[in-house]
Amino acid sequence: MHSSQPFELLILGSSAATPTANRNPTAQLLNIAERFFLIDCGEGTQMQFRKYKARFQNVNHIFISHLHGDHFYGLPGLLGSMHLLGRKNPLTIYAPKELKEIIELTHKHSDTFLSYPMHFVFTQHKINQLIFEDDKVEVYSIPLKHRVPTTGFLFKEKPLPRNIDKYKLEKLKVSFAEIHKLKQGFDAEDNYGNIIKNEDLTNDPPKPRSYAFCSDTKFFIELIEDIKSVDLLYHESTFLEDKKDRAKETYHSTACQAAEIAKQAMVNQLIIGHFSARYGSLDDFLAEAKTIFPNTELATEGSTFKI
């Protein structure tokens, strides 16, 4: 039961480098407990927000995987619109350090002074790092292998407090401070000094949920360790298996390779995207991945995935 805390992903773009008439470059909006995380921001992302009736002013954290244009060319426009619509809330961007230079030069020459504070957290592509943390969520960067420095991102709920059996609690006299201890997994005392065993009054909370975003990357087996057993995995799948050589050359993956990673990492569900413009229909991507990992879906524009 996570009814009070959403964990939901909206796909805003599923295209590889060259967009098509109906596929936009990469962008995803993740809502964990009303924290809205934008993951990559290809050209047209601000229009995709409007199309799918999502509010970009809710986003306080933007994660950019790498500096190929199809993953960040929508950022200057989005930052500008946030400003023009009167944003005051701070915005933090997690990205390779060179992005700051590009944004600053663009703002300088367009005479732009943002109405809100903007911070950068620079990512490193060779090590795992905790790059964001609050009381409910933590985000780690994941090293990927692409032609330029690239990271994936792992979004994890923090462990939830233990569930207290309210029926049993009603029969006891216990202070708020002791209830808090019970929620944290400790034993407690009632108002008369009697020990209450944690296991007698609490149940396990739901397992913390997790989402791993991996784009763009070639197939490499070391990735499995970083995304082990996540509930939902996005893994790029630029090509079909018949273009395996092309995938290797360009440091991208095939649908089969994405599925192989999902299978070996024992994730619950796989979603695939970043489809090359050469493919009209995406049916073969799904069919190919499912031969290896049946619980696969296409991460196409407007799809939502709830955990």
Place this chain on the structure above:
Amino acid sequence: MHSSQPFELLILGSSAATPTANRNPTAQLLNIAERFFLIDCGEGTQMQFRKYKARFQNVNHIFISHLHGDHFYGLPGLLGSMHLLGRKNPLTIYAPKELKEIIELTHKHSDTFLSYPMHFVFTQHKINQLIFEDDKVEVYSIPLKHRVPTTGFLFKEKPLPRNIDKYKLEKLKVSFAEIHKLKQGFDAEDNYGNIIKNEDLTNDPPKPRSYAFCSDTKFFIELIEDIKSVDLLYHESTFLEDKKDRAKETYHSTACQAAEIAKQAMVNQLIIGHFSARYGSLDDFLAEAKTIFPNTELATEGSTFKI
């Protein structure tokens, strides 16, 4: 009669700074005699090309009026897609000089090396300049008055050769060289040395056509001289007349002001665009402009204007 030589404008974006669900930022595609000129390139322009089934690889010249984001944030993505799709033809960009710096830094950090030669022609915003010329077309920059250096652009057909009366010509013996002289407006000689008066054998060619693009600018009367009697005028119209003060503050124009310019410049047709996102319907823009200049149309996405 211009049947053999198109002069046609396609509107790709009509929105002011913040795009809406159905209005994209400024971009227009002009075809004069199969020269394809892209005028401004707001975010999403490459997708608009696909939506309206126009080919961006036909564009060899891109004109950027100024460096506010809604007029050029689509350029890096378009340049990238031209490259990824194997373009070889040279591309020239006419723009304020700072744009080169932005594009070069972006390409550097995204490890991009274009497959085609890209040239820049830097515009100046205080004087008229001939910035492009070939055998059929010339383009001038026009000084505008906005918050940052901004130019409009005037596209003009070159005078066409005089029409020769083929019926009369058939009865004479005249060399190709002499026919050429006739087309240029000179008298000629037939093969026997007789003088042929130009007026006896030729008729006036069609009047050269012209299109003036003026965005963004505050209302200023000196503009009239630069766009006098053009066939088609695009003049920005960010606001309605009730926001005249806001227009003045932000160096933009109202629909009435655009119409006033069209009227005083005695143009044939006016089209208006760059509508603020605050307006849902555009009916009032058209109504307002028509009270002053009846031959006005809205320059909305997908509209085409033929001269």
